[in-house]
Amino acid sequence: MGRQGLMAGYEDLVKKILRIRPELSEEDLERKVEEKLRSSPMLSRLGALLLLADELGALEVSDGSALPFDLSGFTKVSSLVSGLNDVSLSVRVIAVSPLVRLDGRAVLRMKVGDETGKASAVAWEQKAEELATVGLSPGMVITLLHAYTRSGPDGRPEIHLGKNSSVEVVEDTGTLPGVESFFVPISKVSTAGTFDVKGTLLMLSEPMPIQTKSGTVNVVEALLADEDGEAVLVAWRDKVDLLTGTLPGTELMLTDVRFRGGRFQTTVRTCVAKVARERHELSRLMAGSKRLVSDKLLRVLDVVKQPELVTLVVSDGVWVYRLPSRSMVGVEVKEGDAVRLVKGFVSERDGRKAIMTPEFGIKVVTGEDARKAPSVDRRRRLADISEEESDIIVEGVLQTKTPLGAVETRFGKAEKISFWLRDGEATVLCSAWRSKAREIDSMPVGKRVQLRWVRVRRNVFGELEVLVEKDTKVVVLEK
Structure with a gap:
């Protein structure tokens, strides 16, 4: 729908209201529109007039004229493709992220959906700042006018809102699915991938600083549960702030979280919606928790x-x-x-x-x-290593080692070293990465060392190998 069409629609709707409510003057109607706009800054003039028309009963009374525009003309989410330059949709807000800045540009992300599907929406620059001030929230029904689409990181079409786009909050007529229907219970996810999930928060860890290639970042872990299971969610960087202060018993609905290795992790595109639950529901879920x-x-x-x-x-x-x-x-x-x-x-x-x-x-x-307090002996003789296990303590003489090398990984290049420990007649292959590789490289051959909290795994050749972890302690026993 073009801008001229919207303006004509506004004028036609004014005429229809005045025909049905002759006691009103055009000045009265325009004054009421202004009052609506002051109370709801997110509305456009057409959106405000639509609400007034509904309140005055003008949408329910047929005077032989059609509604000045056709809501059925809005594009459905399932029909979106990348590369559209002017598209309008009527959708429900599923989740909204706070305003952030990427390379100095204001960005606001949200997830929206209708009865045919859901999609990510991104507002840029001035439009992002406008939306951040008016308080979009999950559950609202909005129209996105004059948006455009691009291909997202997952290859799916993504809605973009620029300076020529507009967003209107409209009445919820109940025709669009509810917010929770767009999310999958955490217990239903079992394969690796990216999902929109929901679960009740049982406990939140304190924030922890983690060292990454780009510096120190904050991380929190959350235990989530539903009626059929529980899972751990790891939130990174700015997503930590979205969870901080959330009370146990709150249902979290999270978009675009990655599931791998039995755990969920937030991504840069994750948005969070929250719904408080009854306390007895929390008690029941906590009583059934195995974690x-x-x-x-x-x-x-x-x-x-x-x-x-x-x-x-x-x-x-x-x-x-x-x-x-x-x-x-x-x-x-x-x-x-x-x-x-x-x-x-x-x-x-x-x-x-x-x-x-x-x-x-x-x-x-x-x-x-x-x-x-109980204890446990995790020391293992090299000769007794016969199966995979974690968090053990081994020691032996650093017999030989390879030169420190660089290996391509999915996270970029990483330093690696292989070395052999000998204890009596037993010799075991070991490997270390990154800072631990440099630490082993600095040690002279012939020293007796103790490796605390290592893992034993089978390598690609089927041989048992001791893996030095990033928090493994390397202790020199002989000077």
Whole structure:
């Protein structure tokens, strides 16, 4: 629908209202339109007039004239293709992200849908700033006028809103599907891919700083559940702010999250919508959780300290867990001590277990409680390594090693080194990457070393190989 058509539609609708409501003058009607615009800045003049027409009953009374424009003329989401230069849609807002700046340009992302499907929408520059000030929220029905489409990163058509586009909030007539119908329960996702999912928040970890190639970024993990299962969500960078402060029992609806290795992770395109749930629903989901843990005594096997994060390697007598905590920075704790887990949840990645906690979810204990804490011996002789396992301690003489090399990975080039440990008659192949590769490269052959918290996996040749992890401790036993 072109701009001239919209203007003609406005004038025709004014005439129709005045015919049906002769007690109103055109000045009265225009004054009411102005009042609507002041109370709802998101509306266009046509949108405000439509609401007035509905309130005055002009849309329900037939005087022989047709509605000045045809809503059926809007493009359906399922009909979108990349490369359209002028397209208009009537859609429901599924989720909206806060305004961000990319290379200095204002960007606002949202997900919208109708009865035929859903699509990502991106507003740029001034249009993004306009939308950020008026408070779009999930559930609203809007019309997107004079948008254009481009191919998104996943190859699907994406709606773009530029300076010539307009967005109108319109009445929800109930013809479009509800917000929740656009999301898949987390328990229904089992294959790798990108999904729009929903689940109830059971617990949120405290933010943790993580070192990446681009610097230090914040990460939080969240335990989500529905009636049929539970899963861990990892939120990165600015998505941490979308979850911070969210109360347990809130249903989270997240767009464009990636599922891989049994966990969900946010992407740059993730938007979040939130709905509060009844407390009894939260209690039922928490009672059925297999990941939640509380009031648990743990023995400290090791302490890995970073400037803004302390990771305790702990055991409950059966399993070894990583227990990362920002609130434990500066707290005196060492190998052999005992801690009490106040509350947390188990998260797994690559066969290794971690316990994620909210702030101050760990306490150091002493006295009788400390003596009761269980322990476990994770030392393995090289000769006894016969199967894959994680978080073990091995030691031996650094017999030989390859030159430090660079390997292409999906994350770019990474340094790698292979080396062999010998203990008596047993020799085992080991490998290390990145900073650990450089650490091994700096050690002279012939030194006896202990590798704490390594994994044993079969390599492409079917041989068992010791993998040095990024948090593996390399200890030289002989000077």
